[in-house]
Amino acid sequence: xxxxxxxxxxxxxxxxxxxxxxSYGPIVDSGDGQRLAEIWATDxxxxxxxxxxFDSDQVTSLTELPGHQQYLSAGCGHVLSPPKITIDGDTAxxxxxxxxxxxxxxxxxxxxxxxxxxxxxxxxxxxRVSLRKNHLLxxxxxxxxxxxxx
Amino acid sequence: xxxxxxxxxxxxxxxxxxxxxxSYGPIVDSGDGQRLAEIWATDxxxxxxxxxxFDSDQVTSLTELPGHQQYLSAGCGHVLSPPKITIDGDTAxxxxxxxxxxxxxxxxxxxxxxxxxxxxxxxxxxxRVSLRKNHLLxxxxxxxxxxxxx
Amino acid sequence: xxxxxxxxxxxxxxxxxxxxxxSYGPIVDSGDGQRLAEIWATDxxxxxxxxxxFDSDQVTSLTELPGHQQYLSAGCGHVLSPPKITIDGDTAxxxxxxxxxxxxxxxxxxxxxxxxxxxxxxxxxxxRVSLRKNHLLxxxxxxxxxxxxx
Numbered sequence: 001x002x003x004x005x006x007x008x009x010x011x012x013x014x015x016x017x018x019x020x021x022x023s024y025g026p027i028v029d030s031g032d033g034q035r036l037a038e039i040w041a042t043d044x045x046x047x048x049x050x051x052x053x054f055d056s057d058q059v060t061s062l063t064e065l066p067g068h069q070q071y072l073s074a075g076c077g078h079v080l081s082p083p084k085i086t087i088d089g090d091t092a093x094x095x096x097x098x099x100x101x102x103x104x105x106x107x108x109x110x111x112x113x114x115x116x117x118x119x120x121x122x123x124x125x126x127x128r129v130s131l132r133k134n135h136l137l138x139x140x141x142x143x144x145x146x147x148x149x150x
Numbered sequence: 151x152x153x154x155x156x157x158x159x160x161x162x163x164x165x166x167x168x169x170x171x172x173s174y175g176p177i178v179d180s181g182d183g184q185r186l187a188e189i190w191a192t193d194x195x196x197x198x199x200x201x202x203x204f205d206s207d208q209v210t211s212l213t214e215l216p217g218h219q220q221y222l223s224a225g226c227g228h229v230l231s232p233p234k235i236t237i238d239g240d241t242a243x244x245x246x247x248x249x250x251x252x253x254x255x256x257x258x259x260x261x262x263x264x265x266x267x268x269x270x271x272x273x274x275x276x277x278r279v280s281l282r283k284n285h286l287l288x289x290x291x292x293x294x295x296x297x298x299x300x
Numbered sequence: 301x302x303x304x305x306x307x308x309x310x311x312x313x314x315x316x317x318x319x320x321x322x323s324y325g326p327i328v329d330s331g332d333g334q335r336l337a338e339i340w341a342t343d344x345x346x347x348x349x350x351x352x353x354f355d356s357d358q359v360t361s362l363t364e365l366p367g368h369q370q371y372l373s374a375g376c377g378h379v380l381s382p383p384k385i386t387i388d389g390d391t392a393x394x395x396x397x398x399x400x401x402x403x404x405x406x407x408x409x410x411x412x413x414x415x416x417x418x419x420x421x422x423x424x425x426x427x428r429v430s431l432r433k434n435h436l437l438x439x440x441x442x443x444x445x446x447x448x449x450x
């Protein structure tokens with residue numbers, strides 16, 4: 001049986017991780033590359049599909065990419081689903097979906113739908129992402145395998 | 151270091167606020183204007199874009215608007231994303247996205263995608279919304295600024 | 301006033317239920333019928349609209365249905381919204397939305413949007429679903445009544 005202190009800590013960890021992930025969309029959709037990079041640990045990595053890999057200092061520039069600027073000027077939302085969070089001491093894993101909704105004519109369309117695996121670590125400044133893996137749900141096995149992980 | 155009591159209270163506040171926001175969609179999509187207004191504090195305000203402002207007693211009638219009745223008869227869901235919640239004593243701020251999905255032919259389309267800032271206050275009957283600001287993510291800076299807030 | 305122990309237990313129950321629901325999408329979208337059935341209690345039931353009812357041992361085969369296999373090969377996400385959770389001792393109710401997003405051409409479209417009522421019970425192996433009721437938000441009163449429930 002865990003102590004009251006340990007049980008509180010686990011619940012607070014969960015709340016902090018949920019908040020960190022809930023901050024992702026608002027930060028990326030307000031175009032703030034500096035705050036975006038701060039979601040990652042200093043040695044953290046963002047792997048997008050099989051094509052792209054960014055270190056945490058490269059994440060800063062993601063909001064400057066032409067594709068992202070087009071999203072911002074059209075009107076977009078990076079909407080994440082509630083994550084399944086598993087905490088193990090100073091590391092954690094969160095699994096969820098992310099959608100990129102973009103204005104097209106009078107409606108918003110889903111330009112991307114991805115499976116996400118977030119690996120997190122407790123750092124001196126709080127929980128940060130050590131690895132985010134993201135795969136488009138386009139029928140390929142890679143995304144399904146990512147969702148099957150624990 | 152906070153006391154056990156204070157840490158529990160913070161976690162319970164967070165849970166109550168998350169539940170309050172999670173009740174918004176089901177209440178508005180079941181067309182219950184009375185329960186909808188009860189999400190707001192008695193002096194609470196709902197500001198929609200730069201165009202409309204409703205006091206909490208006007209919120210009661212939002213479900214009666216022709217546009218909302220059309221949504222209900224077509225089939226709709228006001229789907230909110232997990233909020234980022236920041237609590238400071240008896241006030242709190244939550245930031246999230248809201249989508250209005252409406253049935254059109256055989257599919258559901260996103261008729262609205264908005265950024266939301268919810269300002270909340272602890273009242274005698276629990277946490278209530280003092281101010282909800284909502285901006286369409288249509289490429290205008292107002293929605294991005296709302297998402298950039300803390 | 302609840303004891304510290306009781307307050308912790310409620311918060312842990314809530315976290316476990318949120319995680320159980322957050323595991324639904326990843327399990328169904330990775331096509332794992334066995335783990336899918338384990339979300340339900342052994343005597344649990346899944347009622348889809350007015351048409352279909354599945355016992356927990358029939359849930360195992362849902363991922364094998366031709367319609368679901370088509371979803372998986374096209375690329376799909378069963379995306380759930382944050383639930384409103386009400387716990388009463390060893391039972392609980394969660395209300396939320398579920399969307400099925402499917403790849404169609406270059407975009408993902410919402411093939412289903414449903415209201416969900418999850419009734420849960422505490423079992424020897426943790427919280428499990430005793431009843432999931434799901435109604436398409438197609439304008440019929442049944443889905444609105446489901447959302448109006450508490």
